[in-house]
């Protein structure tokens with residue numbers, strides 16, 4: 001799981017590659033490297049660490065006037081984060097240069113074979129094996145580089161997104177994908193390549209997303225040539241128009257992307273609802289539903305598959321859909337689902353949820369469900385991503401780019417989409433009385449504005465963070481719709497502050513976790529008025545009697561919980577089904593402030609990457 005970027009053409013490639021890498025750091029950041037070349041010279045620079053360290057290393061170097069550049073930011077799979085394992089990798093002859101995202105599963109067999117044929121290796125990576133395997137085929141079978149690459153890629157098992165360069169043929173790049181994304185930007189002067197389109201947003205609006213098993217030959221003087229890797233057939237690339245712009249991926253004066261993205265939630269949810277929630281007309285309009293309405297009406301079951309935060313959103317979706325539309329829903333970790341031989345029926349609807357659209361386990365779960373004949377309706381943020389293209393139909397969340405590794409606006413926009421789906425299903429199945437449906441539409445419509453007001457209370461959360469940031473453990477409790485919120489709050493804290501945290505259904509506390517509670521244990525309880533209030537009041541009492549530090553998220557005007565809690569955060573009154581929007585926001589702020597107080601790297605927490613494209 002790495003970020004790759006390249007440019008060939010009239011522009012200076014180095015700034016394009018370096019700025020592009022910076023934007024792709026969400027994909028990994030344990031080492032980075034660039035290779036630049038003109039017709040006579042070439043230069044490679046690699047560092048262990050982030051793109052900032054790479055820039056520094058380059059500033060101490062004489063940099064050539066290049067016409068082609070490629071860069072890589074790595075998240076280690078084969079071989080530890082080390083200089084020799086950083087990309088680009090060069091073939092034994094010194095002619096071929098490769099950057100690679102993905103895993104070559106049969107690399108050990110290929111490596112053994114290459115060693116027998118006299119090849120030597122500097123790194124422990126599967127990528128260095130791949131570039132030499134291509135070279136060996138080119139040499140022994142006397143093929144053009146494109147043909148040799150095609151042959152080699154048919155022999156490797158695994159996943160790849162690659163950019164390949166031949167120093168003897170300096171105006172050309174070869175790119176290919178199987179399982180790891182490749183976006184190609186086109187303009188009159190040249191070609192851009194990225195793991196997504198963010199590296200070239202300011203340069204062009206035209207993009208081609210390669211499909212699995214496609215490769216492309218990029219020569220500035222020629223039209224884009226796309227081929228099928230398996231049969232070599234020429235394909236007609238579909239040129240799409242980019243909608244995101246540069247402002248979307250900058251920090252806009254916020255200290256961290258995560259903080260910016262927390263603040264963006266009201267606007268992001270507005271974008272999610274726009275044109276879909278027609279409040280004045282009292283209906284939901286989902287264009288992709290019209291075509292498939294019958295499928296939803298006939299659905300025996302809905303299975304939601306996802307990972308991490310998206311899985312938590314899926315749990316909220318389960319509660320919403322079962323309650324509003326009375327269709328049974330199962331929520332599965334994609335990584336479990338894909339390997340546990342699940343029973344699937346042709347009237348099942350599978351809803352994969354993913355921000356990035358590149359999560360390997362979710363993608364594999366989709367493929368499995370598709371083979372079993374299920375209808376796949378995706379919920380995804382990144383337009384043109386692998387998951388969005390693998391599904392039969394679906395909805396984009398329209399959250400805009402999410403750069404911080406910790407998902408924030410992705411989660412709330414996912415639950416906005418799931419609310420729309422649940423309400424639309426209720427509308428077509430007539431499972432909710434008309435006035436109830438209208439009230440829900442009205443409430444949903446008001447959520448962005450209410451969230452704006454809630455954001456204004458962030459200082460209170462900052463003060464609470466100061467009281468608990470040195471804790472080593474935290475417990476998060478919630479019931480009903482707020483149980484997934486408790487899980488999400490705990491995940492946020494773990495991933496960016498490295499404090500151990502557990503989310504639990506509040507009533508489960510007495511079946512074990514209560515043993516952990518003492519005067520050093522902060523317990524964050526979501527105790528909103530609608531949704532099992534009396535029950536959760538008893539849970540709060542149980543914590544109080546064990547001297548736990550109670551941080552309660554309560555409905556404005558609450559009295560009972562406030563009397564017992566050490567700290568309170570008030571959120572607006574809402575129907576129980578919509579409390580996740582409001583209860584999540586302070587928990588995101590809480591983890592953010594705690595991480596900052598602990599001096600953690602908020603946007604790029606250790607060991608994590610934004611999209612997990614390996615299993």
Ligand code: M6R
Nearest residue numbers: 308309310354355356359406407
């Ligand atoms: O891109 P996806 O939504 O498929 O990603 C799934 C998880 O990897 C992701 O939600 C992860 O758990 C986040 N870092 C959580 O903040």
